[in-house]
Amino acid sequence: MTRAAMQTASQSELQIVRSVADLRRQVGAMRGRGESVALVPTMGALHDGHLALIRHARRRCRHVVASLFVNPKQFDRPDDLAAYPRDEAGDREQLAANGCDLLFAPGVAQMYPAGFATSVNVAQVTEPLEGAHRPGHFAGVATVVAKLLLQCLPDVAAFGEKDYQQLITIQRMVRDLDIPVEIDGVPTVREADGLALSSRNRRLSADARARAAEIHAVLTDSADALADGRGSAATILAKGRARLGRAGFEPIDYLDLRAADDLTQLDRADRPARLLVAAWLDGVRLIDNVPVVPARR
Amino acid sequence: MTRAAMQTASQSELQIVRSVADLRRQVGAMRGRGESVALVPTMGALHDGHLALIRHARRRCRHVVASLFVNPKQFDRPDDLAAYPRDEAGDREQLAANGCDLLFAPGVAQMYPAGFATSVNVAQVTEPLEGAHRPGHFAGVATVVAKLLLQCLPDVAAFGEKDYQQLITIQRMVRDLDIPVEIDGVPTVREADGLALSSRNRRLSADARARAAEIHAVLTDSADALADGRGSAATILAKGRARLGRAGFEPIDYLDLRAADDLTQLDRADRPARLLVAAWLDGVRLIDNVPVVPARR
Numbered sequence: 209m210t211r212a213a214m215q216t217a218s219q220s221e222l223q224i225v226r227s228v229a230d231l232r233r234q235v236g237a238m239r240g241r242g243e244s245v246a247l248v249p250t251m252g253a254l255h256d257g258h259l260a261l262i263r264h265a266r267r268r269c270r271h272v273v274a275s276l277f278v279n280p281k282q283f284d285r286p287d288d289l290a291a292y293p294r295d296e297a298g299d300r301e302q303l304a305a306n307g308c309d310l311l312f313a314p315g316v317a318q319m320y321p322a323g324f325a326t327s328v329n330v331a332q333v334t335e336p337l338e339g340a341h342r343p344g345h346f347a348g349v350a351t352v353v354a355k356l357l358l359q360c361l362p363d364v365a366a367f368g369e370k371d372y373q374q375l376i377t378i379q380r381m382v383r384d385l386d387i388p389v390e391i392d393g394v395p396t397v398r399e400a401d402g403l404a405l406s407s408r409n410r411r412l413s414a415d416a417r418a419r420a421a422e423i424h425a426v427l428t429d430s431a432d433a434l435a436d437g438r439g440s441a442a443t444i445l446a447k448g449r450a451r452l453g454r455a456g457f458e459p460i461d462y463l464d465l466r467a468a469d470d471l472t473q474l475d476r477a478d479r480p481a482r483l484l485v486a487a488w489l490d491g492v493r494l495i496d497n498v499p500v501v502p503a504r505r
Numbered sequence: 506m507t508r509a510a511m512q513t514a515s516q517s518e519l520q521i522v523r524s525v526a527d528l529r530r531q532v533g534a535m536r537g538r539g540e541s542v543a544l545v546p547t548m549g550a551l552h553d554g555h556l557a558l559i560r561h562a563r564r565r566c567r568h569v570v571a572s573l574f575v576n577p578k579q580f581d582r583p584d585d586l587a588a589y590p591r592d593e594a595g596d597r598e599q600l601a602a603n604g605c606d607l608l609f610a611p612g613v614a615q616m617y618p619a620g621f622a623t624s625v626n627v628a629q630v631t632e633p634l635e636g637a638h639r640p641g642h643f644a645g646v647a648t649v650v651a652k653l654l655l656q657c658l659p660d661v662a663a664f665g666e667k668d669y670q671q672l673i674t675i676q677r678m679v680r681d682l683d684i685p686v687e688i689d690g691v692p693t694v695r696e697a698d699g700l701a702l703s704s705r706n707r708r709l710s711a712d713a714r715a716r717a718a719e720i721h722a723v724l725t726d727s728a729d730a731l732a733d734g735r736g737s738a739a740t741i742l743a744k745g746r747a748r749l750g751r752a753g754f755e756p757i758d759y760l761d762l763r764a765a766d767d768l769t770q771l772d773r774a775d776r777p778a779r780l781l782v783a784a785w786l787d788g789v790r791l792i793d794n795v796p797v798v799p800a801r802r
Contacts, residue, residue, distance in 0.1 A: 228683060323767065325628040326647075326681035332622040350623075351682075358655075358683045384623035385648075386525060386655045470620065 222304035224311045228359045231312045235273065235360055238309075244269035247362035247389075249353060252276045253293040254302050257397040257405040261366045262306045264394045268364045274303050275356050276313040281320075282348030293407050312360070319355065328354045330377050330384070333471045337484055338373050338495070341461050349374055350381050357387050365389055370396040370404050372482055372497040376471060396496070398424065404496045416490035422455035426463070427483055427498045434465060434477045435503050441465050441475045452487055461486035461493075465500065477502045519601040521608045525656045528609045532570065532657055535606075541566035544659035544686075546650060549573045550590040551599050554694040554702040558663045559603045561691045565661045571600050572653050573610040578617075578624075579645030590704050609657070616652065625651045627674050627681070630768045634781055635670050635792070638758050646671055647678050654684050662686055667693040667701050669779055669794045673768060693793070695721065701793045713787035719752035720793055723760070724780055728797045731762060731774045738762050738772045745782075754784035762797065774799045 225231050238245050246265035250258050265272040276299060283289035296313065303311055327347050334346035357365060367375045375393045382391050397405045402424030403417075412420055430448040434441060448463050466473060468480040481500040486493060522528050535542050543562035547555050562569040573596055580586035593610065600608055624644050631643035654662060664672045672690045679688050694702045699721035700714075709717055727745040731738060745760050763770060765777040778797040783790060 232685075321680075323629070323677070324681050325630065326678050327626050327628070328623065328682070329626060330623045332620070355681075355683050358685065361685065380620070381623050383618075384621050384652075385625070386652050388529075388655065388658065 222300060222308060222311060224300070224313060226312075226314055227318055228314070231273075231310075231359055234310050235271075235362075238271045243271055244364075245271045245273060245360070245362045246364040246366060247356065247360045248272065248274045248308070248366050249356050250274055250276055250299075251278045251292065251407075252299050253295055253407040254299045255397075255405045255407065257368055257370060259302060259306045260397045261368060261394050262303065262308050264392065265364065265366045266307045268366075268392065269362070271310070272308045273310045273312060273360055273362065274308045275360075276311060277319060277352065277356075279319075279348060279352040280316065281351060282345050284342040284345050291411070293410060312356075319352070327351045328381060328385070330381050333373065333376050333380050336466070336471060336473070337462055337464060338486065341486065346374070346377050350377060353378050354381065354385065354387065357382070357389050362389055364392055366392045366394050368396060369393045369497070370406065371495070372484060373471060376469070402428070404494075406494070408492055408494070411492045413490055416456075416492065419455050420489055420494065423452065423457065423485060423487060423489075423494055423496055424498075426451050426455075427485060427496055430463070431483045431498045431500045434481070434483065434500050437476065437503065441477070452485075455489075457487035457489050457494075459488055461488075463487075468499065519597060519605060519608060521597070521610060523609075523611055524615055525611070528570075528607075528656055531607050532568075532659075535568045540568055541661075542568045542570060542657070542659045543661040543663060544653065544657045545569065545571045545605075545663050546653050547571055547573055547596075548575045548589065548704075549596050550592055550704040551596045552694075552702045552704065554665055554667060556599060556603045557694045558665060558691050559600065559605050561689065562661065562663045563604045565663075565689065566659070568607070569605045570607045570609060570657055570659065571605045572657075573608060574616060574649065574653075576616075576645060576649040577613065578648060579642050581639040581642050588708070590707060609653075616649070624648045625678060625682070627678050630670065630673050630677050633763070633768060633770070634759055634761060635783065638783065643671070643674050647674060650675050651678065651682070651684065654679070654686050659686055661689055663689045663691050665693060666690045666794070667703065668792070669781060670768060673766070699725070701791075703791070705789055705791070708789045710787055713753075713789065716752050717786055717791060720749065720754065720782060720784060720786075720791055721795075723748050723752075724782055724793055724795045727760070728780045728795045731778070731780065731797050732800050734773065734800065738774070749782075749784055752786075754786050756785055758783035758785070758790070760784075765796065 246269035248261045248265050278292055328350040329347050330350050379391045401421035403421045426448045430444050433444045445463050449460050452460050463485045466482050468482045474481055477500045482497050483500050484497040486495040543566035545558045545562050625647040626644050627647050676688045698718035700718045723745045727741050730741045742760050746757050749757050760782045763779050765779045774797045779794050780797050781794040783792040
């Protein structure tokens with residue numbers, strides 16, 4: 209088969225289900241053949257960052273299920289929900305071309321039927337950073353991810369490190385509630401200039417887009433300085449914030465050094481750490497993070 | 506085999522596990538043989554009410570797993586937790602004699618490891634009745650039951666109608682989070698005089714025990730009057746409360762007519778309903794409930 213023919217064959221295999229019953233029937237058939245299943249939850253508007261998750265899932269398991277659900281419960285601002293990009297036809301093509309077997313694309317009534325009254329709340333790791341700026345966001349994320357995991361019961365589920373606090377929150381929830389699944393974090397995919405891929409990047413003006421990569425440059429330079437112990441974290445982070453300000457980021461919600469495992473605040477990188485940032489550029493809120501690996505001396 | 510020999514043989518089959526890993530190994534072996542599994546969560550101090558759950562589970566599935574865990578998160582008062590009766594040796598004998606295969610009896614550190622930060626919260630159905638009198642109780646119940654269901658992944662789990670609001674809460678949680686299990690409610694087991702079995706009954710003085718059955722007499726008489734439409738619910742319930750007061754119940758936390766499915770307050774029994782009561786007798790808090798089936802005329 210030619211590559212084009214293979215791609216066509218692969219594309220024709222993407223099945224779409226919209227109910228939990230149909231999802232379970234399809235996944236049950238995979239399981240009945242003793243085959244492993246990975247889940248990649250998405251809110252659609254797929255870009256290369258999502259496709260990296262799909263390819264990661266493909267390497268981990270025989271089957272890849274993607275979900276597409278723009279979860280109203282995790283939006284703290286109605287305008288952000290209304291502006292969220294949607295392109296199911298485009299998403300389907302990209303999923304098929306990257307080896308996804310099955311797309312679960314439920315409607316809101318399927319996920320939150322009348323009388324829906326349950327929420328999953330993770331304390332501690334959700335309190336700083338995004339949690340302090342987006343009230344209710346992580347309860348919305350934890351609730352929908354718990355549902356998706358229990359609807360599909362995959363062996364593995366993959367989430368991007370781009371939303372690092374979300375990844376840590378989901379890992380904590382899965383451990384605490386004994387959800388029988390392995391949660392994999394997948395490294396952030398970046399543009400050539402370092403800007404992390406995000407569906408929100410589409411909202412940047414050309415001028416803002418040209419300046420947006422400064423957020424990654426500040427992260428990597430600050431992380432290097434923190435790892436080398438060049439001065440106190442307070443000083444290094446103050447310089448980083450000033451540099452973001454000069455590049456036009458305003459306001460800066462946070463630029464914080466945190467423990468990699470439980471997100472407690474650190475004043476030096478004396479254990480595995482993460483440097484996380486959220487800042488607004490030209491009306492668009494960008495978030496990003498990088499690891500800070502303590503230098504061994 | 507004689508009955509005694511059978512009972513001995515049956516007793517020798519009760520296996521005990523204390524870790525989630527061992528529980529999953531045992532249940533996995535049952536599943537591997539294509540056999541069904543029912544779970545009966547308990548806090549121990551077993552009486553005939555619990556054994557009715559075990560026997561119900563036995564009729565529903567090939568294997569019966571019981572759990573024994575006195576869950577600190579669902580006690581709103583430390584003295585109530587400290588006073589909760591514990592008798593694992595006696596519980597094991599009764600489980601074995603009633604056809605339970607496997608007992609999961611984890612310690613607190615197994616259920617709530619360091620850094621535990623997640624809670625499951627069910628709104629609406631948890632707000633009145635017990636929820637109004639025991640802050641945090643149902644979050645503790647929902648969290649531990651979610652964990653037990655996900656640790657064991659049974660086909661069926663059985664809960665007593667004695668704790669009717671708990672049963673409704675668990676059914677709502679299971680539906681909302683898509684936990685793949687069927688929740689069965691099992692009718693309350695009563696003493697000859699009508700008193701619902703409860704591990705708390707042991708705390709009643711002989712005099713209080715003699716008067717305790719009045720709570721059930723008031724429930725059944727009031728339920729009959731409500732079902733027949735003999736006057737308004739307000740009048741019937743006021744009479745019931747007065748009668749409880751004359752029998753020495755003080756305070757009466759509630760005597761309420763509620764919809765059977767979502768526990769909304771009703772002022773007449775014009776749909777399937779439940780009459781629920783909580784009242785103190787001689788320092789012991791008793792709860793009970795009965796169905797109210799609207800009369801067809």
